[in-house]
Amino acid sequence: MDYREKKNRILVMIPAFNEEKNIADVISDIKNLLLLADILVVDDGSTDATLRIARDAEALVVSLPFNLGYGVALQTGYKYAIKHNYDFVIQIDADGQHDVKFVHHLVSEIQNGDADIIIGSRFLGSKLYKMDLIRKTGIKLFAKIVSVIIGQEITDPTSGFQALNRKTLRFYCRDVFPSDFPDADMLILSHFAGLRIKEIPVVMHRSPSGKRQMHSGFAAFYYVFKMFFSILVTLLREKPKVLSQDEWK
Numbered sequence: 001m002d003y004r005e006k007k008n009r010i011l012v013m014i015p016a017f018n019e020e021k022n023i024a025d026v027i028s029d030i031k032n033l034l035l036l037a038d039i040l041v042v043d044d045g046s047t048d049a050t051l052r053i054a055r056d057a058e059a060l061v062v063s064l065p066f067n068l069g070y071g072v073a074l075q076t077g078y079k080y081a082i083k084h085n086y087d088f089v090i091q092i093d094a095d096g097q098h099d100v101k102f103v104h105h106l107v108s109e110i111q112n113g114d115a116d117i118i119i120g121s122r123f124l125g126s127k128l129y130k131m132d133l134i135r136k137t138g139i140k141l142f143a144k145i146v147s148v149i150i151g152q153e154i155t156d157p158t159s160g161f162q163a164l165n166r167k168t169l170r171f172y173c174r175d176v177f178p179s180d181f182p183d184a185d186m187l188i189l190s191h192f193a194g195l196r197i198k199e200i201p202v203v204m205h206r207s208p209s210g211k212r213q214m215h216s217g218f219a220a221f222y223y224v225f226k227m228f229f230s231i232l233v234t235l236l237r238e239k240p241k242v243l244s245q246d247e248w249k
Contacts, residue, residue, distance in 0.1 A: 008087040008111060010037035011080075012103065015073035015160075016094035017044040020053055026092070027057040029100040035107070037090070040080060044073040050094075071179040078169045078177075089164045098161045102202040110163035115198035117168055117190060119154070120161035125201025138224060142184040145231065150191040154199060157184040161202055168195055171242045178230065181223055185230040192239040 012030055016023055023041065030039055041054040045067035054061050062076055074091065081089045088110050092098045102120055109118045131139075139158050146154045164172070171193055178185065187197060 009085060010035070010088050010090065010107060011040055011077075011084075011086040012037050012090045012092060013040045013042065013074075013077035013081070014059075014092055014094045015042045015044060015070060015077065016046065016050050016054065017067060017070075017073070018046045018048045018050060019094040020046075020049040022096045023050055023094050024053050024057050026094055026096055026100070027054065027059050030092070030103065033100060033103060035103065037107075038086075040077055041094070042073045042077045042080075044068060044070070069179045071177060071182045074182060075172060075177050078164075078172045082166070082169050082173055086169075087166055089169060091160060091162050091164070093160050097204050097206065099203040099205065102161070105200055105202065106161070106163035109198065109200055110165055114196070116165050116195040117187075117197045118163040119156060119159050119197065119199045120202030120204075121156035121159060121199045122202060122204040123155040124199060125203070130206065135220070138220070142227060146184045146187050149188050149231075149235070150197070152191075152197065154187060154197070156199065157187055159202075159204075161204070167242055171195065171240070174240070176240050181226065184227055185234050188231060188234050189240065192234075193242050195242065 012035070014023070014026060027039055027041070030037075038060055040060040040062065041050075043051045043054065043061060043063045045064050051061065051063055062080055064073065064076065077091070078089065088107070090103055090106050090110075092100065092103065098120070106118050106120060109115070139156065142157050143154050146157050168190070171190065172186075176189060191197060
């Protein structure tokens, strides 16, 4: 059966911070997929016209009062999805890097029920994505660490192009979810909680705006230090569990 014939409620969630140059095109491209899904933009305190443009594009919008961080923006979208009874969330970045044609693949995979978290990997398939050596080395390092710890090959632990089911959403709405960079540490924690993870190939492009990447400059050093520390804490902490629907209520 084609996934569009199924009755699941799907939310495409776009965290955005100062993306006035790209957000309208991303929303339009998703709508052009003829996907039976709602589109939510979580505006993380943008100081440009992102909020107005998202509203003009007729997306659902949640606006944070000021810039609270990528993780907070994501968790805000997860809580919205739980509150409004969505079955699946497809998260996609607002800068145009994620090729929206692969949203169909993410939806199909998460609806198959074989995994709770579907990660779109830029390092599988065509491998068109180009990045500097330092950043690529860092991603490969954390990919290796995650793969060893969970006993499953992960190639792209920093990918923000993902599909999540409701079980995962309940887990990610807890205080275990970081406020800044939920990457390798959350994959490890998710595995410890019994969530099933799967990667599929997707295509990513360089940001058309040419803006600085989230993990560039000094932020890259902070990210590496923070992620190593967070992984260590994850290994030492009590293993969390996924709340059932009744426990969540």
